[in-house]
Amino acid sequence: MITFEGAGKRYPDGTVAVDGLDLEAPTGRTTVFVGSSGSGKTTALRMVNRMVEPTSGTVSIDGQSVTEHDPALLRRSIGYVIQQAGLFPHRTVLDNVATVPLLLGWGRRKARARAGELLELVGLEAAQGRRYPHQLSGGQQQRVGVARALAADPPVLLMDEPFSAVDPVVRTGLQDELIRLQGELHKTILFVTHDIDEAVKLGDGIAVFRPGGRLAQYAPPERLLAEPADEFVERFIGYDRGVRRLSFFPASALQLRGDAVVDHGSTAGEALALAERTGEPWLLVADGARRPLGWISADELARTSAGRTLDGVELVGYGHIFHVRTDSLRAALDAAVLSPAGCAVGVDAEGAVVGVVSQADLGTAIWSVGSPDG
């Protein structure tokens, strides 16, 4: 556990970067520091590895103050990842990752073998280990930065806006990768970001910092979104917090309708009869493996000759789908809002349709999980 007790930093020019921070970051969990620019997140983070010395209070790891450790040795025992990776440009990727093990006296062969394993762990190929950092993409460099921080298997990982210099798609991939790694490694992670979505996705606990280096709120993401402590936090997390909060409710609780799904081998006449029986204005057409093909409206079916099978009829794209077992109500809502038929398509792990849910039925389900302020 990392403990800040009244930890503060006042610079000689009078700037208070961090003001009396009290916070416990639990072992094996990810604690995210968010807040506006200049609110003291980086300063607080760097107190842990003594890149910044507090001017008041203490920071300790598992009950031992960090000041009891030699700073250089302390830093070797704490992984540190920064924006744009901070790799050594004149060393190969493999040697970058092997840096700390070498400093710890592991010997070249063992250090490189470990570096090779880590590159694989973060999803890079062995051949990329022989390249220099500038020969990799931004996202790949960030992966190397993570591998380097993990090289000596430190129990604590400090990550300072590690993914903010890459595009949103790469960033999402890196976040997913970190979640996967953390599921295996259970490090005690402190993670600084500006991005509340990133914080909600990655954090077991979120500390919101306000200007002046003060802690505005520290809570698990669900609670932060449901009960922001004050107007500053509410504004910071954004007014769409009600929708964000739906990320914490599983889509598996939804009642899906299977009777709005029709096989592509059916005729237009059979499909129209189904639409009339169920009162559904749209039917989802699926193939023999129940994979979605597209939507067809009851009106269109009425215009199509009754004997024609649906595999020869033009369909409306089915849009986004959601995964019934793993996605949240937020993903289902998003799929329904974007759907041309106003219905979200739920699929299983194989991509086969489980059923569909209308915007109206989603509204009822959202109502039943409680109002955002509940």
Ligand SMILES: Nc1ncnc2c1ncn2[C@@H]1O[C@H](COP(=O)(O)OP(=O)(O)OP(=O)(O)O)[C@@H](O)[C@H]1O
């Ligand atoms: N060496 C220094 N001397 C004086 N003031 C400093 C020094 N280093 C940082 N500060 C100030 O301390 C405050 C906190 O800075 P810090 O970098 O911790 O904020 P941050 O929340 O991480 O910001 P950002 O999100 O922009 O990176 C800022 O007002 C900054 O200008």
